[in-house]
Amino acid sequence: MTPLLRTSRYLSPKFKKIILQSSLSTVSTTNHGGDSPSRLGPPPIRVDFTVSAGRGVFSTRFISAGELIHTANPVVSHPFLSKCDVVCYLCLRRLKPGHCTEQFCSEECKEQSKAFYELEKKADWFVYHKYCSTHGLKYPLLVKRLACMVIAGAASENCLDILQPAQVLPEIEEEHSLLRTAFEAADTTEESLKFLSNQWYANVLARIRINAFRVEMVSGLYGDLLSSALASVEAESGIGNAVYILPSFYNHDCDPNVNIIWMDNVHARLKALRNIDEGEELRICYIDASMDFDARQNVLLNGFGFKCSCNRCLSKD
Ligand SMILES: [Zn+2]
Numbered sequence: 001m002t003p004l005l006r007t008s009r010y011l012s013p014k015f016k017k018i019i020l021q022s023s024l025s026t027v028s029t030t031n032h033g034g035d036s037p038s039r040l041g042p043p044p045i046r047v048d049f050t051v052s053a054g055r056g057v058f059s060t061r062f063i064s065a066g067e068l069i070h071t072a073n074p075v076v077s078h079p080f081l082s083k084c085d086v087v088c089y090l091c092l093r094r095l096k097p098g099h100c101t102e103q104f105c106s107e108e109c110k111e112q113s114k115a116f117y118e119l120e121k122k123a124d125w126f127v128y129h130k131y132c133s134t135h136g137l138k139y140p141l142l143v144k145r146l147a148c149m150v151i152a153g154a155a156s157e158n159c160l161d162i163l164q165p166a167q168v169l170p171e172i173e174e175e176h177s178l179l180r181t182a183f184e185a186a187d188t189t190e191e192s193l194k195f196l197s198n199q200w201y202a203n204v205l206a207r208i209r210i211n212a213f214r215v216e217m218v219s220g221l222y223g224d225l226l227s228s229a230l231a232s233v234e235a236e237s238g239i240g241n242a243v244y245i246l247p248s249f250y251n252h253d254c255d256p257n258v259n260i261i262w263m264d265n266v267h268a269r270l271k272a273l274r275n276i277d278e279g280e281e282l283r284i285c286y287i288d289a290s291m292d293f294d295a296r297q298n299v300l301l302n303g304f305g306f307k308c309s310c311n312r313c314l315s316k317d
């Protein structure tokens, strides 16, 4: 494959350390939905350079088909506007009917969101949201959420810098000014908005655009990965978007050996789709793998900026 976007960024030792720490902290030690990691401790992966596709994720030992490789929590997430009333505002878990803890599924999510949610609630997002829905934009919602987190001290303004940015960006001046206006109208101090420059907005959006995952819940039994993946595509169960660090280092393949899935909330699971040898590169599919060759090439080029030359594409399948 030749993912042009993922070739240029040098991975400094500092970043490697961050990745390792982030990967360690994402290994789940609890049992969610009958699914548990095969062992505790660091996941059997390393982030390294590929021959032609910049950095990538490699296995450090044999991984069996169906194994949970690691889990990951997002840096930032946001429900689709159409789903705000039915899923948790933080973890995107479906709210039980008659739920009354505001927009959260649990006290835990409410507590974790406290700092930035107060600010989000204080501002009037009508104009910003209207702009997003009129233009069919989902990612500015993540920028808005991240800006609230930064102002509230819940995230660092450069927490996404480690991710690869998109190379071409649309005009963001209007979005940026609408976001600033909303914060200013909510009496946010000039000092706390210092970071929110045009450049910051553009940089963050450039990373979110190619790294955000569309979160879709898998329904049905967990055991059968293929049918789960299929059910997820068929159910149109998208509920929001989220940005992760470690899962973003996986390169793309139209015939992937790893699948990223969501069981009941934004907590992501990366599972082996088949047996993987030690040292093999782990790849996920960024798009709907059921599309034909031309459609896949088109979506990958326009959406992610690279021409896919995975084995499946080479055989024009
Ligand atoms: Zn929740």
Ligand SMILES: [Zn+2]
Pocket (backbone or CB within 6 Å): 253, 254, 255, 296, 308, 309, 310, 311, 312, 313
């Ligand atoms: Zn391909």
